[in-house]
Amino acid sequence: xxxxxxxxxxxALLARLGLNxxxxxxLQKDLVTVLDFFDELETFVPQSTSAAASLLPGRARSxxxxxxxxxxxxAIKKNFPLAKDNFLKVRSIFSV
Amino acid sequence: xxxxxxxxxxxxxxxxxxxxxxxxxxxxxxxxSLGAFLTVFEExxxxxxxxxxxxxxxxxxxxxLEGIPGALKDNICVAGTRTTAGSKILDNYIAxxxxxxxxxxxxxxxxxxxxxxxxxxxxxxxxxxxxxxxTVNPHDPxxxxxxxSGGSAVAVAGGEAVWxxxxxxxxxxxxxxSFCGIVGLKPTYGxxxxxxxxxxxxxxxxxxxxxxxxEDAAIVFSRLAGSDPLDATTADLPAGKPFEEFxxxxxxxxxxxxxxxxxxxxxxxKVRALCEQAVERFQAQGMKIEEVTLPExxxxxxxxxxxxxxxxxxxxxxxxxxxxxxxxxxxKKTMADTSRLLxxxxxxxxxxxxxxxxxxxxxxxxxxxxxxYDAYYKKASAVRNLIKKNFEDIFxxxxxxxxxxxxxPAFRFGEKTEDPVKMYLSDIFTVTANLTxxxxxxxxxxxxxxxxxxxxxxxxxxxxWFDEETLLRAAHAFEKNQ
Numbered sequence: 001x002x003x004x005x006x007x008x009x010x011x012a013l014l015a016r017l018g019l020n021x022x023x024x025x026x027l028q029k030d031l032v033t034v035l036d037f038f039d040e041l042e043t044f045v046p047q048s049t050s051a052a053a054s055l056l057p058g059r060a061r062s063x064x065x066x067x068x069x070x071x072x073x074x075a076i077k078k079n080f081p082l083a084k085d086n087f088l089k090v091r092s093i094f095s096v
Numbered sequence: 097x098x099x100x101x102x103x104x105x106x107x108x109x110x111x112x113x114x115x116x117x118x119x120x121x122x123x124x125x126x127x128x129s130l131g132a133f134l135t136v137f138e139e140x141x142x143x144x145x146x147x148x149x150x151x152x153x154x155x156x157x158x159x160x161l162e163g164i165p166g167a168l169k170d171n172i173c174v175a176g177t178r179t180t181a182g183s184k185i186l187d188n189y190i191a192x193x194x195x196x197x198x199x200x201x202x203x204x205x206x207x208x209x210x211x212x213x214x215x216x217x218x219x220x221x222x223x224x225x226x227x228x229x230x231t232v233n234p235h236d237p238x239x240x241x242x243x244x245s246g247g248s249a250v251a252v253a254g255g256e257a258v259w260x261x262x263x264x265x266x267x268x269x270x271x272x273x274s275f276c277g278i279v280g281l282k283p284t285y286g287x288x289x290x291x292x293x294x295x296x297x298x299x300x301x302x303x304x305x306x307x308x309x310x311e312d313a314a315i316v317f318s319r320l321a322g323s324d325p326l327d328a329t330t331a332d333l334p335a336g337k338p339f340e341e342f343x344x345x346x347x348x349x350x351x352x353x354x355x356x357x358x359x360x361x362x363x364x365x366k367v368r369a370l371c372e373q374a375v376e377r378f379q380a381q382g383m384k385i386e387e388v389t390l391p392e393x394x395x396x397x398x399x400x401x402x403x404x405x406x407x408x409x410x411x412x413x414x415x416x417x418x419x420x421x422x423x424x425x426x427x428k429k430t431m432a433d434t435s436r437l438l439x440x441x442x443x444x445x446x447x448x449x450x451x452x453x454x455x456x457x458x459x460x461x462x463x464x465x466x467x468x469y470d471a472y473y474k475k476a477s478a479v480r481n482l483i484k485k486n487f488e489d490i491f492x493x494x495x496x497x498x499x500x501x502x503x504x505p506a507f508r509f510g511e512k513t514e515d516p517v518k519m520y521l522s523d524i525f526t527v528t529a530n531l532t533x534x535x536x537x538x539x540x541x542x543x544x545x546x547x548x549x550x551x552x553x554x555x556x557x558x559x560x561w562f563d564e565e566t567l568l569r570a571a572h573a574f575e576k577n578q
Contacts, residue, residue, distance in 0.1 A: 018446030075192030
């Protein structure tokens with residue numbers, strides 16, 4: 001399977017992943033190798049189009065508000081790369 | 097081993113503090129060359145041991161795991177301690193809360209020696225993807241210990257811990273157990289809470305023990321299992337079932353299926369010979385052997401390497417340089433002189449993630465992107481259901497399935513790093529248990545001589561959903577009569 005460098009660049013942007021030129025070329029090669037490995041799946045024609053909905057155990061969690069303990073909240077805030085007062089500081093989403 | 101140590105503690109032939117010091121000394125002596133640990137909790141481990149001794153001193157009965165020193169893979173959170181997941185992006189991350197498994201083990205009074213090395217975010221089969229130290233196989237330092245729970249496997253096999261926890265997404269407990277000559281159990285999906293485990297692929301991940309014996313695995317597993325309100329995917333089964341008490345029940349008449357698709361020419365002849373001998377031994381113990389077929393299992397590996405990277409690309413999105421972990425926006429820069437939001441994402445992830453993580457994020461993003469979703473993700477999900485159906489049908493005929501854990505013994509460092517598919521093929525026998533959610537165990541079946549070194553070989557038993565009891569019983573019977 002062919003994969004252009006432009007497709008690799010586009011996928012990296014979708015993934016919000018910064019890559020240098022060397023990584024782009026190396027990943028282009030790796031992705032082609034792995035995608036070729038998936039070719040075996042082409043021989044398979046699914047009888048049903050349903051995805052793996054019933055595969056796993058699980059139940060809906062009750063919609064209960066759980067208050068985060070103050071020590072845990074403080075520990076979470078300690079991991080903020082940038083903070084101001086009691087808030088997580090983030091970049092502005094829109095440029096002015 | 098755990099039961100024996102427990103008895104010595106309870107009868108005061110040995111104190112928990114002496115036992116802990118003995119293991120801390122071994123870590124000091126051996127870990128510079130083995131590289132199993134990323135963090136050692138000397139102080140808290142001694143404190144936990146002291147508490148166990150106090151209890152014994154008061155004449156109280158202690159739990160089987162109380163005062164027994166173990167280790168945790170460094171993707172399992174312990175409140176107030178550094179948790180890296182083997183990645184530079186979490187280099188300075190301090191976990192704000194503890195994983196449910198940690199809380200449960202601490203309630204039992206166990207001693208936690210520290211956190212072990214792993215492939216970055218548990219992505220790898222060889223332990224060559226950690227952003228930190230190199231971990232080597234204790235049986236041959238030129239060979240990999242297997243990944244991704246390689247640090248945990250080496251800690252146990254190298255005598256640095258009595259037990260350890262790992263996480264298994266496609267074989268990450270069983271494969272290093274096999275390469276290091278110990279026991280590794282992947283429980284049924286939903287049996288053990290994933291709360292506090294740093295997610296790799298949420299519908300595949302499961303925490304499991306690595307130990308020196310099947311009985312030890314049963315003892316640790318019994319203390320982890322059970323429903324947890326913090327993980328909605330845990331099955332509604334109570335905690336506290338003592339699996340170690342059922343190990344001696346008879347195995348006579350158990351039906352073991354040999355899936356013919358697994359026993360291919362890709363298996364190293366010496367590994368194959370040992371696993372064939374293991375089958376004969378099962379038979380000698382009164383178990384019935386039957387060849388079975390799992391036609392869709394040939395698709396398991398490609399399906400796995402579509403679905404898992406897809407979940408990875410989503411789970412890794414949380415590491416964006418904004419909320420926690422490594423960020424290009426560190427405190428030295430002001431908001432005005434650094435880049436825009438998009439560059440923060442791109443650059444933080446560029447510098448924070450290693451090669452394999454980037455490769456899998458890219459694969460997953462590609463498989464989920466418009467135009468390819470139907471061809472990859474949707475089709476792979478349908479095959480996953482079909483494989484599960486294959487296993488449901490087969491488990492109407494047999495109780496267990498047996499195969500080698502890996503096609504080869506431990507390989508040399510660098511042998512497979514240039515070709516990702518070659519590396520992924522190491523997982524060929526282990527991924528189906530994660531695709532279907534069934535429990536599986538790897539245990540030593542013998543040794544092979546490679547370049548003058550004896551290397552262990554593991555065999556794998558797979559069981560029915562939530563029937564770890566039969567799985568452990570059969571593996572224990574094998575081990576006992578080895």
